[in-house]
Amino acid sequence: MDWAEGYFTGLDYTFGYYRELNPAMLRIACLAAGVVPPYSESPTYLELGFGQGVSLNVHAAASEGEFWGTDLNPGQVAHASGLADVSGAELSLFDESFEEFARRNDIPLFDVIVLHGVWSWISEHNQSIITELVRKRLGPGGILLLPA
Numbered sequence: 553m554d555w556a557e558g559y560f561t562g563l564d565y566t567f568g569y570y571r572e573l574n575p576a577m578l579r580i581a582c583l584a585a586g587v588v589p590p591y592s593e594s595p596t597y598l599e600l601g602f603g604q605g606v607s608l609n610v611h612a613a614a615s616e617g618e619f620w621g622t623d624l625n626p627g628q629v630a631h632a633s634g635l636a637d638v639s640g641a642e643l644s645l646f647d648e649s650f651e652e653f654a655r656r657n658d659i660p661l662f663d664v665i666v667l668h669g670v671w672s673w674i675s676e677h678n679q680s681i682i683t684e685l686v687r688k689r690l691g692p693g694g695i696l697l698l699p700a
Contacts, residue, residue: 570607573599573666575615578695590693595663596620598689600650600682601670605632605643612641618660622646622653650678654685661691667698 571577575595582589594616602608602621609632612619621643623629629647636643646653653659665686671679686696 567604567606569610570668572699573607573668573697574611575617575664578664578666578697582695590663590691590695592663594618596660596691597664598622598659598662598666600653600665600667600685601674602628602632602645603669604628605635605645607668608632608643609635609639609641612636612643613639618644620644620646620659620662622648622650624649650674650681650685654681654688659689662689662694663691664695664697665690666696669699671698 575597579589596618597611597620599608599619599621602623605621605623605628608619608621619642621632622645623632624647626647629645632643632645635641636645646656648656667682671682674682690696
């Protein structure tokens with residue numbers, strides 16, 4: 553098996569910002585739907601496949617909480633780390649596949665797990681790894697955002 557483990561790596565991900573991943577927006581969406589958000593103003597947050605890390609960095613720099621992310625592409629992880637260095641955002645970033653990340657024994661339970669533009673282009677094997685990661689590492693009442 554190659555290092556990409558079934559991921560498409562022919563192009564780098566975009567440099568966009570995705571506000572729907574913002575923990576405050578997720579809180580508002582819950583409240584608007586009549587659901588009390590299961591986390592405080594300081595969530596433990598994980599973005600799987602964060603691409604260039606723009607959204608993750610903005611959220612970490614502008615919000616209270618503990619922010620984690622993993623992306624397989626080392627160039628994108630380096631870019632996200634550089635953004636964090638400039639902004640002062642405190643992030644736990646990893647250059648790991650979803651499978652490698654899921655095997656870690658140092659990750660917390662997360663209040664929020666988000667994916668953007670990931671699910672539709674990964675293999676069924678990686679989808680099953682994410683499903684199991686969410687089952688084990690999303691805290692009780694936590695929020696999963698998996699846009700179609």
